[in-house]
Amino acid sequence: MNDQTKTPARATRSGGRAARRAARAAPLAENLRAIRPGMEGGTLKPLTEQDMERIHQSALDALEQIGLADAPQSGIDYLVGAGCILGDDGRIRFPRALVEETIAKANRSVTLFSRDGKTDLNLSGNRVHYGTAGAAVHMVDVQGRNYRESTVQDLHDAARISDRLDNIHFLQRPMVCRDIPDNREMDLNSIYATTAGTTKHVGVSFTEPDFVDDALEMLHMIAGGEDKWRERPFVSNSNCFVVPPMKFATESCEVMEKCIAGGMPVLLLSAGMAGATAPSTIAGAIMQACAECLAGLVYVNAVKPGAPAIFGTWPFGLDLRTGAMSVGSGEQALLTAGCAQMHKFYDIPGGAAAGASDSKLPDMQAGWEQMCTAVMAGLSGLNMVYEAAGMHASLLGFCHESLILGDDLIGQALRCVRGIEVNDETLALDQIRATCIGGPGHYLGTDQTLSRMQSDYVYPGLGDRTSPKEWEELQKPDLLKKASARKEQILGERSQARFDPETDAALRARFNIHLPA
Template sequence: MNRPIRRSGGRAARVAMRSAPLAEDKRPVRAGLPGGKFQALTDAEVTRIHHAALDALEQIGLSQAPPSGVEILTKAGAILGDDGRLRFPRALVEDMLAKAARNITLHGRDPKYDLDLSGTNVHFGTAGAAVHVVDVETNTYRDSTAQDLHNAAKITHALDNVHFFQRAMVARDISDNLEMDLNTIYACTSGTTKHIGTSFSEPDHVGPGLELIYKLAGGEENFRARPFISNSNCFVVPPMKFAEESCIAMEQCIRGGMPVLLLSAGQAGATAPAPIALAIVQAVAECLAGVVYVNALAPGHPAVFGTWPFVSDLRTGAMSGGSAEQALLTAGCAQMHRFYDLPGGAAAGISDAKVPNMQAGWEQGITNVLAGLSGLNMVYESVGMHASLLGFCLESLVLGDDVLGQVLRCVRGIDVTEDSTSIEAMKAVCLDGPGHYLGSEQTLELMQTEYIYPTLGNRMSPKEWNEAGRPDLIESAIARKNKILAEAQMKFDPEFDAAIRADYNIYFT
């Protein structure tokens, strides 16, 4: 009589393998996986958008540059018309594109979190300026605070698939704008050693902000060598206008050694044209003007090409950040970054849902996966953001780590190699083995490196789920959030933290 083959320690072996930490290069997903296998635009369409953007810069130009910007840009070759608009000859744009920084690194305070923005390497993170926090336990909204921002940074530090932390909320408990900007910097950097993105509400705040940043870096020279904070800069007010104060702040940040995100955030059907292609044209034109601006001031300064066109629900005019149109806009912008071979960033993962629910899941999943598959270097606002950028949810940030894990697995794609297509494993099972692959040597070898498993996502059978007390996803997210916050450590030593608090009015603990 044939006896069933027993796999000695089969389940125990699988459990042990799941719990054992993997080397970074063996993990199924990680920061900087190359994307780019999805193309929303053909090569001919990319070229058409490029030429339309150059036409817009030559024929329409941008208005309302500050006097310093006018001087910088006209000295480089831009033409100031009698109508006050600066126009950009094609040759000027091409010259500045040749000088622009490529293959840049956005540094973390800890080098293991450095972000390589070359090619189609993909990184996901937070962003935005939500003014509310979503309370999932009461399904209500309240004003966001400095403590919320600090907590979000601490949670981000613990999440493997969220690679950088750009300020996600406004500290509305701080009425003084300078104190708010300084608290934003410290709330972020004391919560995580990943790369930080911030912004300044007024140009006069850049100097005090840089003074604090240099202290955090251990000196200006250290920061310039490894700038771990970048400036998110809405240097334009679409359509085709410079934002004067933001431009002045950007100039100061560049002189201070901060990488900049050149952010154009028009809204299709409102401040950007309704056709998706033409919305991309306008965003590209505005960001190309930014490339000229930056490189006329400081050739080769690290800058992210931040085409962030958003979408309007044309029935109401309200923003529709979780729509399929938004996913296509972002994917198209990613192709334009690659066309110019510039480090690029755009928005995805925004949900129009007010709380983490099924709508939030499909909106975050669809927009993030297209951004990743398009090879977007920096995917901003990818987790935690609700109500079309008005609300940020800490539990959604935690849940988003699972979403991004699955997205990154899609970005990695299918490994087709001699080993992965060899039929020897099939022979071993079908001709001489038990007729299944469970517990086979190949399965055990690949279960952690080929497959990714959700931290909170539930794959139990209905019977198992019932026996486990019917665990609820939101309750699990609350529990993980609380555990992370309870275990998180301040990212500066106590003595240094005390010195900062003695010099600055810090609003969080």
Template sequence: MPLEYHAPVHANSREPAMTERPSRRSGGRDARIAARQAADASRVVRPGLQGGQYRPLSDRDVERIHETALDVLAEIGVADAPPALQSLALERGCKLDPAGRLLFPRMLVEDVIAKAAREFWVYGRTDSRYDVHVGGQRVHFTTAGEAVTVLDLKQRRFRPSTLLDLYDFARLVDRLEHIHQFGQTIVATEIDDPLAHAASIAYACLAGTAKTFGISIGQAENVAPIVDLFDMALGGEGKFTRRPFAVIGCCPIVSPLRFAEDSTAVLMETTRLGLIGDVAIAAQAGATAPAALAGTLVQTVAETLATVMVVNLVRPGHPTTFGIWPFVSDLRTGSFTGGGGEEAILSAAAMQIARYYDLPASVGAGMTDSKLPDNQAGFEKGVSVAMAALAGGNYVCECAGMLASLMGCSFEAMVIDNDMLGMVQRSLRGIEVNDETLSLDAIRQAVDGQGHFLGSDQTLELMQTEYLYPEIADRRSASVWAESGGRDVLEAAHERVHEILGSHYPNYLDTKTDAAIRDRFPIRLAPADMRAACGRW
């Protein structure tokens, strides 16, 4: 039987959301939530700050893109729809054209958009601080990428990524404040068996972090086993669907406008079982989408709406991400380039369109083309991540650790990018303007008194609540920096990586649960590599 999707009202929401069943102990949980919210209010930055301040498109531009995307779905359609999807779609009034392309009537698409889920929750397994509320204009930063290489900074070369790398990235993100969710950063290139790969990836995330996470599953038949693995981690059948701590990533469209057979089947099975499908649609301007940026938005909107249709045809009203990830080509070579201004503006525009639909959305940003965590990586990541966040992206993905146009990932880059994400969050928070912050009395006291504000009551009070301080970026004077060895940000990040990974071996799975999971699934992560005594770091 398919698992059930429970949608009661969450304590912090007026809309139905994925959450746990009511409990006699809910009063205690409500108290913990209230205490957490009070603590959050005193923090300089926190997950879920509001975006939406930046709107690169006019309202009329957005409407024209929407209308043209509906024309694409109704008149051009999407090819290679699996038979099961065709059957569901034809029952709802879709048609097949003479070439077998599935055509979606405008009224049906608009009806599905109107009734689609506006939000969902993903839950921290051990701590409610890690709960992620996806929807509205709440912004969260998450890793992703599924790169096939990892940067060895000392050797300045990339090597094939492994399952052990994924476990280490999960442990690292577990200690980085401004990365709110761990997405699968790399693939385990040494594992060929699909179930072993999926189960080992899921296990590495469970063992490495208490934060919510996202993984990809390549075959539909492996979705249910991974649900069983997650249920085992929580201690009972059905617990994961009632209180999900992970989303299942997939790319169900091959641009331009074709369903990807395996990935579409994964999305349908994920939805059927009541899981959250985290979709990514990445039409590439100038290669698999029009070179005109507006045309790329039209096509990517149409393709992303097609995936919303898939989910709602299988399970009406079930949550999914509006995963609109417009990509860009370097037209001199035809290859993907993630670091340019075109990518930044497309990502921001995509999130503005998602806000127009009021659908929970994800977008790629921070996808530098640089091969090192250097100046190029810094400006390419900073610009695109800030624009996507300020435009209201719910999940800003790929935003930390990625290098080489998504082909590589770096531990040092992850640490550096954590500082950058904190700065972007601070910009999201904005400037509070009220009688107290306008500071008339503070100005008068400084002028009448010491002539500066350094020791004032206001300065001391706001020092830890208004100002964010970086962990890696160096703000010391040049002379102090030189006297202390003159290390650069890469050296500082390298040291921090080794500090965390040399000591942080969390125990998020108890011995009995760990043994049960290993007994049932082909887990390829050796216990000996999950202890500080391994000496790897």
């Protein structure tokens, strides 16, 4: 063979390698990615079938014998009309048959719509989605290592950052706009700040029932009309409809009624604290949360049968030595995983809290706490994992850098959720034979290895896997500094979620928008 025949052969091989490298570097189709929103969990089952049945029967006992107090008059009318019993003590009790009937006819699948139609969330079965929540009152300043009050700009920035993070699937308001003292303006500006920052689904709360009408008007304007809003409601109401133990939150219930009438999905949120406003035992706290959310489910379906509702059992752990919340504890992980199992027991879309930390900064404590609860929530098949990134100080502080780092952490959690596929291809017997008998004796560079680099493995965006030598050569990069740089990069670019100029001008003419134009 002469040189003229050798050269083209080398070029062909080189071109083939270059093409393969380019193919591996190109983004994979959504269905071929190693992880994606809505992956099926459910392999972790800390409760047995008998455990779940006992929790359910005890919840029915609590509803039938104890009931809930403090419903608004409108709620009393709805619930009594549905078959509940108003006692002389003012408590509403729920007959077992009514609760069972409501469970049977409740909405089994809820879609939380995005504004652009690209990131809709299908809440059914064991599909897992991670996102923010928490309503913190402080921002964590990682450079100064201190806390300050959160602002509407901070909320907008959190939305903009979340919009760019693949593993943050939704944005529920993670902080309160402390720079807006008027509650009506705070609620309306929270909607504006979040929806102008991300096209992903957004969750918000309302302080008073009278604010809901203005909020719906704003949402109709953003959607392009009430009909378009009702067709694809891209904002849901996070509603603390109960004050544990076993009392309705009167004004929140009135808010809920208005949101249901306005076509807005509702998160029925019961957030008892084990040892304070819920029993100290994990089983007891789960049972009370289930009882309260079952009451909420009856309420929602009495207002509008089949209305989209998320079964939001959110019991929190408590450090019984001090009375402080312990959102990053093993007990919290079990509370959330057990709640996820109960959602599947009822076959109702559900959500709970996981991924928050008691640590004040994004440090090692935060890492172990966030991963412990986040991965167990995913493995248990929790549909909506709230507070999954950015939350610190037992929900008192939110951190933009931690939100960005949480994207990496959730990526690894989702890989755990995906689990292990066992089939002829993944068992790789033929590959082992070819490698060991007459082959190179290793699997580096084989077609099988290269073909699965992206579809099987999740790589951190900011996490460091270099050797100590490489780390030194790279000037010893710091994880928090890398997260801060990523934050500045995102916020330095124009948001893709911004409203068109005409819509934005109309919103600013109608409402007192605090963010600069």
